Amino acid sequence: MSHIRNAAYSFESVAAVGAGLWTLLERLSAEAIAARGFFVVALSGGSLPATLGDSLPAETTIDFSKWRVLYADERCVALDHADSNHGAAKKALLDKLPVEPAVVATINPALIRNPQAAASYYQARLTALAPAADGISSPRIDALLLGMGPDGHTCSLFPGHALLDVKERSVVHITDSPKPPSTRITFTFPVLNAARNAIFVCTGDNKADMIHRIIDLEEDVPSARVKPTLGKLYWFLDAPAASKLTLPTLTFKL
Ligand SMILES: O=C1O[C@H](COP(=O)(O)O)[C@@H](O)[C@H](O)[C@H]1O
Numbered sequence: 432m433s434h435i436r437n438a439a440y441s442f443e444s445v446a447a448v449g450a451g452l453w454t455l456l457e458r459l460s461a462e463a464i465a466a467r468g469f470f471v472v473a474l475s476g477g478s479l480p481a482t483l484g485d486s487l488p489a490e491t492t493i494d495f496s497k498w499r500v501l502y503a504d505e506r507c508v509a510l511d512h513a514d515s516n517h518g519a520a521k522k523a524l525l526d527k528l529p530v531e532p533a534v535v536a537t538i539n540p541a542l543i544r545n546p547q548a549a550a551s552y553y554q555a556r557l558t559a560l561a562p563a564a565d566g567i568s569s570p571r572i573d574a575l576l577l578g579m580g581p582d583g584h585t586c587s588l589f590p591g592h593a594l595l596d597v598k599e600r601s602v603v604h605i606t607d608s609p610k611p612p613s614t615r616i617t618f619t620f621p622v623l624n625a626a627r628n629a630i631f632v633c634t635g636d637n638k639a640d641m642i643h644r645i646i647d648l649e650e651d652v653p654s655a656r657v658k659p660t661l662g663k664l665y666w667f668l669d670a671p672a673a674s675k676l677t678l679p680t681l682t683f684k685l
Pocket residue numbers: 475476477478479504505516577578579580581584585586587610
């Protein structure tokens with residue numbers, strides 16, 4: 432049986448997905464800070480930052496001063512470029528939060544023309560900010576917020592690409608991304624599957640076919656390979672994204 436089937440929650444709207452996400456983040460952040468003193472969150476690009484930024488709760492107990500923010504993938508462009516995941520996250524989300532710029536781990540802009548060096552630099556930052564623990568040798572992210580493209584890719588891990596098999600590195604570069612821009616850096620599966628919580632956020636009817644294929648038909652696409660070894664998996668779907676599912680989804684409550 433698909434591991435995703437037991438992790439798929441549907442919500443009536445994007446706003447409801449966002450509200451559910453903030454409820455979950457509030458709990459995960461409090462638990463991580465109580466256990467380790469800080470909360471490591473990794474953001475994806477695409478539609479995710481706006482889903483979070485547009486649904487910020489009016490009141491929250493989240494202690495943002497203890498957050499460490501990373502990117503699950505990033506495009507090798509300047510930080511203020513229209514294609515930058517950080518640029519999009521800053522505008523849609525981070526500028527609305529009391530998070531100090533110093534705790535946000537961006538790609539090194541001096542290295543964007545040397546993607547291999549950019550990946551190595553980012554791997555060092557990831558390793559420093561998200562220590563390995565509990566017998567798992569990869570960095571451990573507390574809340575890994577993932578998107579999924581209509582082709583089933585997550586981060587910059589695309590169907591059929593050799594990067595799907597990387598085991599020895601936490602962050603790698605890609606120069607032939609089928610989705611522009613072609614040059615990027617990305618977390619690898621060892622990091623994704625070391626997460627304490629991996630949370631997919633999929634909204635919109637352009638995701639419905641792929642959601643059906645991976646949950647009902649159990650197809651092996653990159654997103655379906657995210658299965659945290661010692662962590663918990665969530666798939667948060669809005670009604671259009673869940674519209675082609677034949678199997679039931681779960682109702683989210685803490
Ligand atoms: O290129 C990317 O696409 C995926 C999916 O984006 P979405 O707009 O369909 O939500 C995203 O998760 C990834 O971070 C980004 O680089």
